Amino acid sequence: MSKITFTGNKALQIEEALIFEVSDFSRTGVDLPAPTGKTTRLGGVARESAIGLPGLSEPETMRHYVRLSQKNYAIDMGPFPLGSCTMKHNPRLNEKMARLPGFGDIHPLQPEKTVQGALELIDTLAFWLKELTGMPAVAMSPKAGAHGELCGMMAIKAALEARGESATRTRVLAPESSHGTNPATAAQCGFTVDNIPADSSGRIDLEAFRAKLGPDIAGVMVTNPNTCGLFERDICAISEAVHEAGGYFYCDGANFNAIAGKARPGDLGVDAMHINLHKTFSTPHGGGGPGSGPTVFSKSLAPYAPVPNVISENGVYRLVESLQATGSEDDGVKSFGRLTAFHGQMGMFVRALAYMLSHGIDGVAQAAEDAVLNANYVLALLRKEMTPAFDGYCMHECLFDDRFLKGTGVETLDFAKAMIDEGYHPMTMYFPLVVHGAMLIEPTESESKHELDLFCGALLSLAKRAKAGEVDAFRAAPEHSPCRRLDETTAARKPILRWTPPPTVNEVE
Numbered sequence: 109m110s111k112i113t114f115t116g117n118k119a120l121q122i123e124e125a126l127i128f129e130v131s132d133f134s135r136t137g138v139d140l141p142a143p144t145g146k147t148t149r150l151g152g153v154a155r156e157s158a159i160g161l162p163g164l165s166e167p168e169t170m171r172h173y174v175r176l177s178q179k180n181y182a183i184d185m186g187p188f189p190l191g192s193c194t195m196k197h198n199p200r201l202n203e204k205m206a207r208l209p210g211f212g213d214i215h216p217l218q219p220e221k222t223v224q225g226a227l228e229l230i231d232t233l234a235f236w237l238k239e240l241t242g243m244p245a246v247a248m249s250p251k252a253g254a255h256g257e258l259c260g261m262m263a264i265k266a267a268l269e270a271r272g273e274s275a276t277r278t279r280v281l282a283p284e285s286s287h288g289t290n291p292a293t294a295a296q297c298g299f300t301v302d303n304i305p306a307d308s309s310g311r312i313d314l315e316a317f318r319a320k321l322g323p324d325i326a327g328v329m330v331t332n333p334n335t336c337g338l339f340e341r342d343i344c345a346i347s348e349a350v351h352e353a354g355g356y357f358y359c360d361g362a363n364f365n366a367i368a369g370k371a372r373p374g375d376l377g378v379d380a381m382h383i384n385l386h387k388t389f390s391t392p393h394g395g396g397g398p399g400s401g402p403t404v405f406s407k408s409l410a411p412y413a414p415v416p417n418v419i420s421e422n423g424v425y426r427l428v429e430s431l432q433a434t435g436s437e438d439d440g441v442k443s444f445g446r447l448t449a450f451h452g453q454m455g456m457f458v459r460a461l462a463y464m465l466s467h468g469i470d471g472v473a474q475a476a477e478d479a480v481l482n483a484n485y486v487l488a489l490l491r492k493e494m495t496p497a498f499d500g501y502c503m504h505e506c507l508f509d510d511r512f513l514k515g516t517g518v519e520t521l522d523f524a525k526a527m528i529d530e531g532y533h534p535m536t537m538y539f540p541l542v543v544h545g546a547m548l549i550e551p552t553e554s555e556s557k558h559e560l561d562l563f564c565g566a567l568l569s570l571a572k573r574a575k576a577g578e579v580d581a582f583r584a585a586p587e588h589s590p591c592r593r594l595d596e597t598t599a600a601r602k603p604i605l606r607w608t609p610p611p612t613v614n615e616v617e
């Protein structure tokens with residue numbers, strides 16, 4: 109980048125070097141006298157050379173990390189329209205609850221009698237997840253959506269093994285529009301993956317789906333509402349057909365925010381479904397925190413769910429951690445085992461339950477309604493200049509294709525980059541794959557009409573500028589960000605993950 113200022117900074121946009129590059133390795137933030145009169149007990153393993161830690165004073169260290177934190181776009185800074193990600197507001201009440209010492213300062217190896225409240229919380233959250241989904245069992249330990257998928261597909265595999273059919277039932281069906289984690293999970297579990305085509309309305313083609321069923325079907329993985337932001341109208345027919353064919357119905361529940369409190373997957377014939385607490389129940393994700401993907405199970409798969417789970421006997425909570433000790437003796441032998449070292453993401457459990465309890469069942473349902481309303485508002489405003497991929501209303505996210513950019517020379521990527529100059533995080537692009545140049549926008553329920561109007565205003569103005577022939581400006585965007593166009597392919601294919609000290613590291617001028 110050409111240096112327009114002496115420092116290379118642009119006003120408050122500071123050119124931040126790596127912490128190793130700003131330090132001369134000789135400075136230190138603290139002054140402790142070198143220990144004297146002590147003999148080391150490290151024997152032959154004592155370090156012989158300097159460790160090479162960057163040397164910065166305390167204020168310099170503080171500034172470095174605060175500046176880095178400001179380079180991170182966050183839901184607390186502005187709208188985060190990433191489709192399929194449900195980037196919703198993280199209420200501060202949840203953060204406060206998660207920091208209570210009885211939840212925040214405990215250890216998974218503590219004696220059970222000292223963590224009764226935490227176990228009760230896990231049990232209460234499990235109850236509400238089962239209630240909201242209409243499913244009889246839940247595994248709390250999966251640590252993300254993809255991990256929940258793995259949990260569900262491992263339970264399906266265990267159930268097929270118990271039926272003596274694991275060698276014959278090897279094929280899993282997944283729609284073309286599915287999230288990449290679906291086929292990846294099925295493949296990881298040793299299944300082959302077969303695509304279900306979509307019809308012209310963006311939904312599963314029921315006849316094509318039925319034609320793919322057969323005695324080798326292990327199950328189907330369907331996202332509902334799907335990744336085009338549409339409710340699968342034939343969801344009950346799909347579950348009936350897969351059950352008739354002897355397979356199981358895995359539902360990818362990442363989009364549960366659109367239907368929570370409105371429809372129960374258990375009533376739709378689902379056998380297993382993960383819930384992304386970090387999407388639907390507002391716990392921070394992305395750069396903000398770990399995920400959590402509890403997985404609910406139908407009666408037929410419940411016996412195969414992993415350990416541990418929390419049970420209560422006479423008002424005392426207990427963690428069932430070994431296969432032998434699971435529930436009834438019959439269930440115990442069938443569990444596929446253990447998925448994680450401990451019990452799941454405790455901090456996320458606290459936040460998710462705080463969200464649920466502070467909203468109430470009517471509030472959870474209203475969040476779903478408002479998410480759908482907001483997405484349809486965006487769809488209605490943007491269709492003036494942009495091209496919706498499918499006709500009709502959407503659920504919680506709206507999908508556009510790149511027909512409106514035809515002949516302009518501007519592509520979806522350029523359009524997204526220009527959004528950065530307007531101060532917005534781009535929407536999800538080029539996903540789902542069933543739509544050319546896809547732009548998937550999920551506003552979530554917590555955006556106000558004012559925010560949505562401003563956001564849509566920016567996108568409409570960009571669409572007009574693209575059509576007016578400003579292709580060069582789009583190709584050069586983003587213009588105002590610290591970094592301009594990056595070589596994203598090389599960054600992804602050949603990431604440089606390690607800093608190698610220059611040979612002259614100790615001779616900084």
Ligand SMILES: *Cc1c(COP(=O)(O)O)cnc(C)c1O
Nearest residue numbers: 192252253254287289331362399
């Ligand atoms: C987010 C998402 C996933 C994966 O969830 P992670 O928590 O990121 O692993 C799977 N499927 C769909 C449709 C999603 O939107």
